[in-house]
Amino acid sequence: MVLTDTDRKLIVAIQDGLPLSPRPYAEIAEQLSLSEQDVIKRIRQLQSSNIIKRFGAVVRHHELGYTANAMVVWDIPDDQVDAAGKKLGEFDCVTLCYRRPRQLPLWPYNLFTMIHGKSHDSVIDALEKIAAETGLGAFSKEVLFSGRRFRQRGAHYGQR
């Protein structure tokens, strides 16, 4: 799907969320001089073409009580990383699992997973279970717990 200017304007209009009022799509339509049906149709197209991965409630884990958030990074041999990524991505508490390039010699890790839990210990327990069940425990990894959150919001693809 090639994004039109109108699609890009629509993305900017919805990136921070829908209005919490009875006719949210109509309100957005009015801002963009489109019809309500056109806004709905375009959002549906963005979803079916996989530009929007999901559309719905986005929660903040921290405020839900999942105060421990760890980025676990793994150094997995290149010929095994795809299989490892798929395995790790299947665990409920792994919310993201991405392959990224190593930056040697500063950064040897190529597989990134995010694990959320209610405490430091629960994240470590989950990680041990995951490492044991996947057989990935033998590979070198690091656990980077989060500290201060300086910003947390969705991506912006341009300004209003």
Next chain:
Amino acid sequence: MLKLTIQKETNQVAVSELTDLERRFLNAYQHEFPLSPMPYADIADELGVTETKILEMLDSLSRRKILSRIGPVFTPNRAGASTLVAMAVPAEQLEEVAALVNSYDEVNHNYERLNDFNLWFVLTASDRNRIEEIIQELRDKTGFQILNLPLEQAYHIDLGFPLWC
């Protein structure tokens, strides 16, 4: 070693403190939010309450900062370009550098993490050139080590958060 600073939290609510309606809403509508003219009324019908009740609940979830938004989560690198960036910043300068990073609207998540690379943020822009330009500006302005870690392969993307984890 760098020390973790624990942020004082005033808004923190455990899942167990969600109302029954909130829990049912969050279990059902992190995906497949209705694309219909009156989505909140449709959700209300589905959950057996009034539209007003749903709007009040959403307002409350927003005020308690549990709900970030009702909206899209984009597939990385489809509508634009993005990358994960890590910086190694001396602890005493972390707040200042974090504020510099946040001065860019292209930054969405920006967290302290416990590592020599202690500042981690996501840059999203309409194209790759803008990303490179920001990273170069940050290198020039700070002189600190920066890792540019663009996504090569996604095995699992944020598909909503299971409340039972």
